[in-house]
Amino acid sequence: MHTESVAALDIGGTKIAGALVDGRGRILVRAQRPTPAREDGETVMRAVEEVLAEVSASPLWPSVTAVGIGSAGPVDASAGTVSPVNVPAWRGFPLVERVRAAVGGLPVTLVGDGVAITAAEHWQGxxxxxxxxxxxxxxxxxxxxxxxxxxxxxxxxxxxxxxxxxxxxxxxxxxxxxxxxxxxxxxxxxxxxxxxxxxxxxxxxxxxxxxxxxxxxxxxxxxxxxxxxxxxxxxxxxxxxxxxxxxxxxxxxxxxxxxxxxxxxxxxxxxxxxxxxxxxxxxxxxxxxxxMGTDAGLVGAAAAALLGSRDGTKTAAVGG
Incomplete structure (x- = not known):
């Protein structure tokens, strides 16, 4: 694992959590919003952007080299889209593209939430x-x-x-x-x-x-x-x-x-x-x-981002 920091997003039907995570899996900064799961897709995306804005306001943000997303699925990392069963307004939603735009073009790695939790348990659990x-x-x-x-x-x-x-x-x-x-x-x-x-x-x-x-x-x-x-x-x-x-x-x-x-x-x-x-x-x-408990999604999204940035990938082709 690298020693740089990454931003992590854990997106589910109840909450959207964000964090800055260092190369040892420590959460340095965190933010959270309820998921407006019954609203339109742009309202859900605004909640994501608010979480990103909160973590990017940290003085640690300049050390961030990549963003990892673990999302409720199905996801399609090859297309950069998500269609969470419990967020009806997001069907084929271009989440990777939208997050990349919100963070100034940093590399973004997307995986399903089960894969994110697996990454966390393998890295730290x-x-x-x-x-x-x-x-x-x-x-x-x-x-x-x-x-x-x-x-x-x-x-x-x-x-x-x-x-x-x-x-x-x-x-x-x-x-x-x-x-x-x-x-x-x-x-x-x-x-x-x-x-x-x-x-x-x-x-x-x-x-x-x-x-x-x-x-x-x-x-x-x-x-x-x-x-x-x-x-x-x-x-x-x-x-x-x-x-x-x-x-x-x-x-x-x-x-x-x-x-x-x-x-x-x-x-x-x-x-x-x-x-x-x-x-x-x-x-x-x-x-x-x-x-790993309730932080597994964030730590795993961070692991995916660290591995993805190391491998030069922006979607799901992340390795150990």
Whole structure:
């Protein structure tokens, strides 16, 4: 990694965060705005520009050599565009071009948010020291990214490793992505909660109906809550094992709100992996919690920018 500073943007359906990050992954300056996700595309872009204006007002700005963006997807890094599912006004929005204009022509690297988080975990977190890794976020959705042969592997459009949309149930429910039986349709937080409610779990009157509440009920021994997490763990195990079989990853790092359930998720996940990761070369696969927390998107976007500027690229072709 270089020692220069880069600007980072983490763009999601709830918030747009920005930062200046140094070559050791330390956040030096930060700014944030709510995402005006239901407004028109220019209003969303104004929020991005406000975040950039705030971080560029820092006296550290002259040391910035590049900008990295981790965005909710789909993204198309080859075209420099984003079409986040949860920001309806942005469809094929030319984000790279607009950000480059806002920062005076600095190089801009775009990756999907799952790839950004993977970059962060490999640089500073739980996947450090592993040349072949899958990093996942299990939250409202299920995303991911890959490190292969020691290099971040975003793929041509910046979406490689999107494990949430591997099909693990051939005749399963339709997924909003257009597929069927996807990991996300079973293992995401809202689907864990939906399945528990359908199975007869009931929160306290007026209580929390989220996956976190289901996790608390599972810890207390509620059989329906336990079963919902077991089903999620089974879907994750099938997707992780398929990925490991295909590209020989050595570690799977899992973050996001659902991973906050701890052993309620990880214990059945490790059990289920024994059923699916059966071939000799995947049996030693490690599964561990993520370490980077809520700053992973920013740190990972910075990592992508540092690598992209080093490699002379402006989109997704970033290496380790």
């Amino acid at each position: 739980a996947a450090g020291g592993y040349d072949d890794a899958l990093c996942m976020v299990v939250s409202t959705g299920v995303g991911g990214g890959l490190v292969l042969n020691g290099r971040l592997h975003p793929g041509p459009t910046g979406n490689s490793g999107h494990i949430g949309h591997i099909s693990v149930e051939l005749d399963g429910d339709s997924c909003p992505c257009g597929g069927r039986g996807c990991v996300e349709r079973i293992a995401s937080g809202p689907n864990i909660a939906r399945r528990a409610l359908e199975g007869g779990w009931e929160p306290a009157p007026g209580g929390d109906r989220s996956a976190a509440a289901v996790a608390a009920a599972a810890r207390a021994g509620h059989p329906v809550a336990i079963a919902s997490f077991d089903r999620a763990a089974q879907a994750l195990a099938a997707g992780i094992a398929a990925t490991a079989t295909l590209v020989e990853i050595r570690i799977a790092v899992i973050g996001g709100g659902v991973a906050g359930a701890g052993e309620v998720l990880f214990a059945p996940l490790r059990r289920s992996l024994r059923d699916y990761a059966a071939l000799s070369f995947v049996q030693r696969l490690e599964v561990v919690p993520a370490r």
